[in-house]
Amino acid sequence: MLQCHAKSCPQGQSYPLAIRNAELEQLDAEFNADFVTRLMPKLDWAVLRKTAFELGVAELPAEIPTEPTQADLQLIHKVALETRIKEADMVCNGCGHVYPIKDGVPNMLLQDHEI
Amino acid sequence: MSHPTPSLSHFKRSDYQHIYEPAEDTFLFLDALEKEQGFLTDLNPTVCLEIGSGSGCVSTFLATLIGGSGTLFLTTDINPRANAATLSTAHHNHIPLDALRCDLLPSLRHTIDILLFNPPYVVTPSSEVGTHSIVASWAGGIDGREVIDRVLPLVDGALSKRSVFYMVVVNENRPEEIAERMRMCGFGMEVVLGRRAGNEGLKILKFARQA
Ligand SMILES: C[S@@+](CC[C@H](N)C(=O)[O-])C[C@H]1O[C@@H](n2cnc3c(N)ncnc32)[C@H](O)[C@@H]1O
Ligand SMILES: [Zn+2]
Secondary structure, eight states: OOOOOOTTSOTTOSOSOEEEEEEEEEOOOOOOHHHHHHHGGGSOHHHHHHHHHHTTSOOOOSSOOSSOOHHHHHHHIIIIISEEEEEEEEEOTTTOOEEEEETTEEBOOOOGGGO | OOSOOOOOTTOOGGGGGTSOOOOHHHHHHHHHHHHTHHHHHHHOOSEEEEESOTTSHHHHHHHHHHOSSSSEEEEEESSHHHHHHHHHHHHHTTOOOEEEESSSOOOOTTOEEEEEEOOOOBOOOGGGTTOSSGGGGTBOOGGGOTTHHHHHHHHHHHEEEEEEEEEEEEGGGOHHHHHHHHHHTTEEEEEEEEEEETTEEEEEEEEEEOO
16 A cells, blocks of 8 residues: 655656565454455555565465455454564665665654655 | 543653644543543544544544544554654553654545644744744644644545534634634534643534535
């Protein structure tokens, strides 16, 4: 859901950020089918799917399920709510800018000259 | 008010040299959210985002108030110690929550159902605005509006259809003028609570899309 906002970043290539050198953390979150159903349309499915695949977390269906089964919802719960990226570099495909994630906190700030 | 304030016993006195210590403004904000509990529960929010979460007290409180398992709680702060403090407060109170270091808020199109902001509202010289330290907790520049005025134009794009935005202000921020600006973007304003604390006339403003 995060995108590059460097001034020099080429239009249309600032999103999504690629995730490199990720260290993942597994959380235990209460499963709430209604919540996951409400959350689904707010997610960028293609990006979620690609990221989950690249990080080796799960293989989500190619298209967002229109009538998700309990198993679909549980998988999305695992990917979106129980997987936290503890450490990683988020790299912009457009300009190469690296946004680090440290101790579970992504840092989206730019240096003054990049704003 | 009856709903318990989150436990902050994991902080040391000295932590408050670097992050904003919950004060009258914070507590008025908590009281306002508690007053709004019924409305907020009915809203059945999916995504809640707090700008400038500081200690994390407000988002953690909201999560305990409306339940932590049916809503995604996101927080931002420009001060890295505040991000860490927010995560530790959430953890200490068994609330799942995410923290992001950024200026104001990330670009989420029509995603946020509840937006919260207790901004740096104190009138200060403009030169004090824009640091990443504890000074960013209060320094609001001219009329205390310099940070507030950067948020207002972002609200419409960030909020979902059924949503609400709460913000703390003091009288020096000219709430009527803020109301006028938000009216131009299609939002109505209401004062949920007001209180005088020392020389600060505090108000909690509530903005919602007009039908
Ligand atoms: C008055 S404090 C409120 C802290 C906490 N929410 C509370 O109510 O106790 C304002 C917070 O906003 C943060 N802040 C100031 N400018 C910011 C910006 N441009 N983007 C994100 N956070 C900011 C400060 O670091 C500080 O934590
Ligand atoms: Zn870029």
